[in-house]
């Protein structure tokens with residue numbers, strides 16, 4: 001394995017946290033090497049240390065985006081964890097149909113390759129198929145340009161399809177393109193839009209939301225960054241709006257603008273009035 005000096009590792013973790021919020025902690029040199037080694041030769045550097053020196057001195061601007069790209073963990077799947085979509089179907093959609101004219105705008109923050117956003121829209125379609133009346137618009141954002149480009153295509157390899165999608169949903173919501181590729185149907189895709197966005201940047205251009213899904217993203221950040229992001233999310237939620245975190249995540253004591261709401265399907269946070 002290529003070794004990094006302590007100083008190079010420290011400079012690298014500082015760069016990564018400042019540019020993406022991602023905190024690596026101590027002794028993750030192995031992770032850095034495994035993610036970045038493939039880029040060393042490809043970018044014409046003779047060692048990982050040289051690549052990191054160039055990155056941290058700002059000599060190679062395009063390297064920055066490529067390194068952030070390589071350091072993000074984009075693990076996701078359709079209908080991940082199940083219960084958030086049950087809460088939408090049984091609690092939030094009926095509430096927004098009753099009290100908000102049946103319209104709901106949702107932000108999938110840290111959406112990776114788009115499976116979460118499309119799962120929300122499939123859930124809305126199923127709700128309407130069963131007699132409901134809800135109109136949902138989803139914005140998916142991610143720091144990774146590659147993930148956003150993939151999400152926009154709405155095309156997924158069979159290996160992604162096999163994870164989390166029932167045969168019934170596959171048939172109802174996808175068109176097969178070739179032996180290994182499936183595409184989300186246009187009636188679902190037209191309600192989703194995707195854009196590259198860093199959660200450390202302002203949210204103001206994103207508009208207002210009724211629901212924010214920010215699942216399995218904040219776990220990579222420091223407590224301080226988490227608090228800042230959660231506080232700024234409260235500012236762009238409409239009154240009474242909801243925030244869904246990942247199954248193992250919670251708001252933490254220092255953020256007091258949300259209250260925990262328990263439903264028969266699981267818990268969600270709601271903006272305090």
Ligand SMILES: C[S@@+](CC[C@H](N)C(=O)[O-])C[C@H]1O[C@@H](n2cnc3c(N)ncnc32)[C@H](O)[C@@H]1O
Nearest residue numbers: 020072074076110112142143144198199215216
């Ligand atoms: C593990 S995935 C979670 C995907 C999806 N929310 C889910 O739960 O299945 C985390 C995503 O957060 C994105 N991410 C990491 N840092 C980010 C940042 N500063 N701004 C926006 N997205 C970020 C990564 O690129 C990655 O796609």
